[in-house]
Amino acid sequence: MLNFRRISEKRLILFFLVLIINFIFCFKIEAQTGKKITTVVIDAGHGGKDPGAVGRKTKEKDVTLKVAKMTGDYIKQYCPDVKVVYTRSSDVFLTLQKRAQIANDNNADLFISIHCNATKSTNVQGVETFVMGEHKNASNLEVAKLENAAILYEDDAANSYDGFDVNSTEAYIMLSFFQSEFKNSSLEFAEHVQNQLVQRVGRKDRGVQQAGFLVLHKTAMPSVLVEIGFLSNPAEENFLNSKDGQTYIASALFRAFRDYKKEYEKDNAIEGDAYEKIDKPQIIDANKIVYKVQIESRSRKLDNASQQYKGLENIDFYEHNGQYKYTAGVFYTKKEADEYCKKVRAKGYSSAFVVSFKNGIRQ
Numbered sequence: 001m002l003n004f005r006r007i008s009e010k011r012l013i014l015f016f017l018v019l020i021i022n023f024i025f026c027f028k029i030e031a032q033t034g035k036k037i038t039t040v041v042i043d044a045g046h047g048g049k050d051p052g053a054v055g056r057k058t059k060e061k062d063v064t065l066k067v068a069k070m071t072g073d074y075i076k077q078y079c080p081d082v083k084v085v086y087t088r089s090s091d092v093f094l095t096l097q098k099r100a101q102i103a104n105d106n107n108a109d110l111f112i113s114i115h116c117n118a119t120k121s122t123n124v125q126g127v128e129t130f131v132m133g134e135h136k137n138a139s140n141l142e143v144a145k146l147e148n149a150a151i152l153y154e155d156d157a158a159n160s161y162d163g164f165d166v167n168s169t170e171a172y173i174m175l176s177f178f179q180s181e182f183k184n185s186s187l188e189f190a191e192h193v194q195n196q197l198v199q200r201v202g203r204k205d206r207g208v209q210q211a212g213f214l215v216l217h218k219t220a221m222p223s224v225l226v227e228i229g230f231l232s233n234p235a236e237e238n239f240l241n242s243k244d245g246q247t248y249i250a251s252a253l254f255r256a257f258r259d260y261k262k263e264y265e266k267d268n269a270i271e272g273d274a275y276e277k278i279d280k281p282q283i284i285d286a287n288k289i290v291y292k293v294q295i296e297s298r299s300r301k302l303d304n305a306s307q308q309y310k311g312l313e314n315i316d317f318y319e320h321n322g323q324y325k326y327t328a329g330v331f332y333t334k335k336e337a338d339e340y341c342k343k344v345r346a347k348g349y350s351s352a353f354v355v356s357f358k359n360g361i362r363q
């Protein structure tokens with residue numbers, strides 16, 4: 001699309017056309033409702049002949065693979081409605097272009113590229129999450145240069161990236177012209193990632209940043225590149241190399257995903273959607289025992305529970321032994337709940353029964 005070797009007038013016209021198309025597409029995306037996060041692509045940085053950053057005893061490619069797999073496992077376990085796709089699940093080399101293509105081919109809703117940082121100083125430490133954009137300082141540019149240098153291991157990089165020169169600052173400015181229509185969502189997810197890594201895992205905060213990453217350049221969905229720490233810092237290397245450290249980081253990435261998904265789906269919910277009703281706070285004193293009518297249990301979470309149980313009120317669910325138990329109504333007295341249970345049964349849910357909760361916990 002954009003030739004970094006020579007930009008003719010024709011190409012500039014094409015470039016502005018792309019910008020206009022992006023704008024229209026963006027508008028369409030904004031207007032969309034009811035969309036859910038159903039596929040996530042997790043990209044373990046580097047691999048095979050490309051070790052990535054190298055610490056005293058650790059290669060970036062090994063840490064990123066372990067953390068990627070753990071993150072995916074958590075998502076599979078706790079968000080069973082989400083398909084997890086890995087760009088690689090073993091120690092193999094993949095081009096940056098291929099990684100983006102895997103995300104696009106799978107129509108992913110989110111792309112997470114996991115990396116470790118390195119710098120000359122052994123003191124520098126912390127986590128930062130990048131989205132595609134214009135770098136605001138030299139340090140961000142350095143990170144992008146370091147990560148984009150992965151294409152130096154590729155056989156056909158000159159053609160694949162239209163002559164992109166990983167060391168040319170101008171090339172990065174050109175690259176940042178391509179503002180993704182998914183930038184806002186990418187920034188939102190990036191904030192969740194930083195919050196989790198900093199607040200919950202206690203890593204040093206280097207913030208949400210922007211720079212021109214080739215791996216993020218061609219993905220057609222919200223995308224981030226997270227630098228989970230510096231292998232050049234001995235203490236951080238030890239942490240990243242440990243099972244505990246990897247578990248902490250992966251669970252933080254999982255929680256960031258879960259929170260982003262929840263918010264995204266709430267924001268995009270159409271009227272009458274399950275999320276609207278389930279998440280609407282009920283005016284109920286949590287300390288009191290409340291009664292609900294359990295309708296049935298399901299092995300999978302419903303996309304649109306209030307549609308499914310049309311005609312019943314206050315549809316909610318709780319999880320137990322991997323099952324989603326759907327309930328209707330919410331009452332302070334068992335008598336009221338019993339009355340309502342009769343109505344629910346009369347609607348065809350013959351095995352409905354009354355259950356009680358205190359502080360949201362089934363009694």
Ligand SMILES: [Zn+2]
Binds near residue numbers: 053115116
């Ligand atoms: Zn990397």
